[in-house]
Amino acid sequence: MYVCICNEVTDKAIKHATDSGISSMKDLQNSLNVGTSCGRCSSCAKKLLKEYLSSTVTMELNAI
Numbered sequence: 001m002y003v004c005i006c007n008e009v010t011d012k013a014i015k016h017a018t019d020s021g022i023s024s025m026k027d028l029q030n031s032l033n034v035g036t037s038c039g040r041c042s043s044c045a046k047k048l049l050k051e052y053l054s055s056t057v058t059m060e061l062n063a064i
C-alpha cells in the first residue's frame with residue numbers, strides 16, 4: 001500500500017528501511033523522502049515506523 005503518494009513510498013519500503021537500521025522519522029525522510037512534499041503522510045509514516053520498530057525489537061528479543 002502507498003503511504004506517501006507524493007514520493008511513491010509504500011509500507012513495504014518503510015518496513016525494509018527499518019529492517020536495514022532506520023530508527024527515526026528524520027532518517028526515514030532522508031532515506032525515502034517520505035513526508036517531505038505535502039506532509040500529509042507524516043503521521044501515518046510515523047505510526048508505521050513505530051509499529052515496525054516495536055515488531056523488530058520483539059523479534060530480536062524472541063531470538064535471544
Ligand code: FES
Binds near residue numbers: 003006034039
Ligand atoms: S503524501 Fe507524502 S509528502 Fe505528500
